Amino acid sequence: xxIIDVHTHPVFFTKxxxxxxxxxxxxxxxxxxxxxxxxxxxxxxxxxxPNAEQLRxxxxxxxxxxxxxxxxFVGFCYLNPNLGEKAVMEExxxxxxxxxxxGIKLEIANNAAQPCxxxxxxxxxxxxxxxxxxxxxxxNFGPGMETHSDxxxxxxxxxxxxxxxxxxxxxxxxxxxxxIAAKGLDNLYVDISGAFPxxxxxxxxxxxxxADHVLYGTDIPIRQSAVKIGAVLGAKLTNADRQKIFFDxxxxxxxxx
Amino acid sequence: xxIDTNVNLGSWPFTFALNRSAAQLTKHLAASGVTHAIxxxxxxxxxxxxxxxxRELLAATKKSNALTAxxxxxxxxxxxxxxxxxxxxxxxxxxxxxxxxxxxxxxxxVVGEFMTALNETKLRLVINMRYEDERHRYxxxxxxxxxxxxxxxxxxxxxxxxxxxxxxxxxEVRELSAKFKNFSIELSYCEWIxxxxxxxxxxxxxxxxxxxxxxxxxxxxxxxxxxxSKITPKAMEQISSTNAQQFxxx
Numbered sequence: 001x002x003i004i005d006v007h008t009h010p011v012f013f014t015k016x017x018x019x020x021x022x023x024x025x026x027x028x029x030x031x032x033x034x035x036x037x038x039x040x041x042x043x044x045x046x047x048x049x050p051n052a053e054q055l056r057x058x059x060x061x062x063x064x065x066x067x068x069x070x071x072x073f074v075g076f077c078y079l080n081p082n083l084g085e086k087a088v089m090e091e092x093x094x095x096x097x098x099x100x101x102x103g104i105k106l107e108i109a110n111n112a113a114q115p116c117x118x119x120x121x122x123x124x125x126x127x128x129x130x131x132x133x134x135x136x137x138x139x140n141f142g143p144g145m146e147t148h149s150d151x152x153x154x155x156x157x158x159x160x161x162x163x164x165x166x167x168x169x170x171x172x173x174x175x176x177x178x179x180i181a182a183k184g185l186d187n188l189y190v191d192i193s194g195a196f197p198x199x200x201x202x203x204x205x206x207x208x209x210x211a212d213h214v215l216y217g218t219d220i221p222i223r224q225s226a227v228k229i230g231a232v233l234g235a236k237l238t239n240a241d242r243q244k245i246f247f248d249x250x251x252x253x254x255x256x257x
Numbered sequence: 258x259x260i261d262t263n264v265n266l267g268s269w270p271f272t273f274a275l276n277r278s279a280a281q282l283t284k285h286l287a288a289s290g291v292t293h294a295i296x297x298x299x300x301x302x303x304x305x306x307x308x309x310x311x312r313e314l315l316a317a318t319k320k321s322n323a324l325t326a327x328x329x330x331x332x333x334x335x336x337x338x339x340x341x342x343x344x345x346x347x348x349x350x351x352x353x354x355x356x357x358x359x360x361x362x363x364x365x366x367v368v369g370e371f372m373t374a375l376n377e378t379k380l381r382l383v384i385n386m387r388y389e390d391e392r393h394r395y396x397x398x399x400x401x402x403x404x405x406x407x408x409x410x411x412x413x414x415x416x417x418x419x420x421x422x423x424x425x426x427x428x429e430v431r432e433l434s435a436k437f438k439n440f441s442i443e444l445s446y447c448e449w450i451x452x453x454x455x456x457x458x459x460x461x462x463x464x465x466x467x468x469x470x471x472x473x474x475x476x477x478x479x480x481x482x483x484x485x486s487k488i489t490p491k492a493m494e495q496i497s498s499t500n501a502q503q504f505x506x507x
Contacts, residue, residue: 028450031487062326139396168273173393176273196390196446219448226480226485234289234477 001237003034003248004227004256007169007193007217010065010073011042022065025220026072032225035247036101036256038217039065040105040172041078044174048108048147052087059091063099067104073255076132077101079123080109081116088119088179088186089126096127102138103167104131112149112157114204128166132158132191136173151178165253167215170194171205178206182213193217197231202245211241214251221240259480260293260501261286262383262443263423264324265300269388272394276471279317279324282427286323289480293498294324294471295505301329302358304502308340314396327351327383330407331359334434343373350506351381354361357403358385363411365482371396372415381504387424387446388473395440412437414427421504423468427452429490434459441500443468445479453486453496462492466501 010025011017029037037170041062045136046054062075077095084194095101104123110116112133124131138150149157151174158166168174172195174181179201182188190205190213205214220226232242250256264286268276276283286294296318300310311328318324330340330352344352352375356363363384375382386403394400403425412420412433419439422430424446433440445468447456456465469479483496501507 140392140394158315175288175393195393196448197478198272198393199472199475200275204273224448224450224452224482226481227448227475229478230481231475231478233481234475236399 001033001133003032003216004036004038004154004247005029005034005218005220005225006038006167006215006248006250007191008039008220009042009222010035010037010039010220011036011061012221013045013060014042015098017061019068022069026069029072029225032229034225035036037073037220038103038250039073039075041076043078043107047178049082050078050109052091054081055080055091056094059095059099059101059218063095063101066099068176073170074256075099075101076103076105077106078105081104081106081114082110084116085122088123092127096129101129102256103129106131106133106135108148110147111153113153116155121164124164130167132167132169134170135168136176137175137177139177151175151181155181155185155188158182159187162187165189167191169217169218171214172196172198173203175206176201179208183208187215189215189253191215192231192245194223195218196230202231202235203237206237209238210245212249214245215253216246217248258293258498259291259294260467260498260507261291261469261471261476261480262466262501262505263445264294264296264420264471265473266296266317267310268301269473271398272473273475277472282471283321283323286476289476290484291469292323293507295327295501296324297329297353301331302355306334307359308343309329311340311344311400315349316466325386325507327353327453329353329355330371330372331355332365333359334357337367337371338374339379341371345380349380351383351384351470351504353385355385356407357400358388360426363403365405368411369414372418372459376418380421381506382418384420384425385423386429388470390446402426402429404485405429406479407463408433409436412439414441421466424470427456430456431459440464441466442506444496445470445474448482451486454488455482455486458490461478462488462495463500467497467498
């Protein structure tokens, strides 16, 4: 089956940026049948809330990776919505114009339910690109997680912006509650990246969201292609649904061949 | 031959994990290429006495060529010597401890007494570090992983006991491997882009076994972690079967 990995970090805390390392990663992906990887950037290199200059450095690195291997890597533009509309729009414009960024990546600079997310929605509309929001159930965490997006927060952002396509990251991290929060929101997709492969959850997501709304992803290098691919192959799904999850949904969402 | 050293019967109350019969479990494992499994029972983690679940486990696996029982001893209970005696009488090859789920510490005095008793048997020891990742488990089961602060002195106090750690994560393995050689690991909660390759470098293949934490994790995903690793054929054979055969005396 054809596979696109919608959630990767080829450079992770500055490691992996050498051309030889990127070649190794491509060989690794291809050995598992992964045709393309979406590069989300070295997003925590400067902490959870990078400033404009730090974002430019991260995005230039992502863009450089994409330019080095344009047929394999596809970059997303990493943003901090707290920096305001002007900064958000300037950086998205720069990423799309210079590097052909195909989406926006958000991490933990702010919560997806916060008003500053309107800048992101505006950028998505203007450039017709989706946004991938790091999401994780806050149930098991104490105070201090206010800038992390619980699945309910990401779902609220999707509900407020039905014309914006949103990827809620980390199926196992958002769990069954996340799937239920996403149910019925046609503009919200869930990627299966991150965390250990909890059995039955992919089937649950397909049952409640439809195979059209589940995307294959790993969170490489934190996770392993073989495990994530095996989890999809081992799930009780039709091959048609697997093909949607592995390739078709992301290809359609990002206009990739 | 593929031997899975971390498989469970019974139900887990906070997921939709399937509660399979022994026959169903064998069929499920075989679909991912697993030919033999070391099996415990979740009831030992949740019920006040592990022995009813252990007996159910022993009965379910007795006639199976594909499943080997790994019963749990609960050291928080006054009758742990009776539990151990019953396991010895059942001719099992190993027993498992669930310190966190059974509410005791490896620093407790009773653990030292147990190790003395265990050394008088030929049983091997498996210590469970976790069944779930505490970052995404269901909120109603507030269970942390086994503290390394408890495990390290335990490993130090028992240098001649080579034990299997179930559910260890890679950072924990790295920390333990710096000081101790008297443990092996199974792979279920070890994941990184090249986890098996890196762990072989860290521990050698001799100290690694396949484990899937079925039915909580995807059996196929966990098996493929090993199947697609780029290690030598000898290392693959050791991790797939030889180490488990020797440890569990299969």
